[in-house]
Amino acid sequence: MKTYQFHTNINCGNCIAKVTPALNEEFDILEWSVDTDNPKKVLTVKGEDELTEAQVMAAVEKVGFKIEKAG
Template sequence: MHLLIFKTNIESKKKVKSLNPVLNKHSDILDWTIDLEDIDNVLRIEATSNITESDIIDMVSMRGFTIKTLTD
């Protein structure tokens, strides 16, 4: 398992809910959260090693959101 962390423009519960079908049904995503109180609206994903940051960025971008990897 590894943790993937992203900065997003997802800023409401309604927008978070719109990602449920995409992220909840992906077999390599074990758990995910979006911190709406963080200035960066951080998306944290616990996933298997079979999924990459690019895969997540593509999935979220296709829903019309801005997303980029957060580094330390």
């Protein structure tokens, strides 16, 4: 399993609701969460070994949010 972390502008429950379908439709993503209390709004994604950062970033950007690799 791979784990990625990203900084985003997903900052509230409505934002999470908007991005949920996009992340849930990615078959290689097993679980994900957004720490909206963190100033950098950290998105943590766990997925199959085939999952790439580009897949996650494309899914989030598709629904209009900013995302960049953490670290």
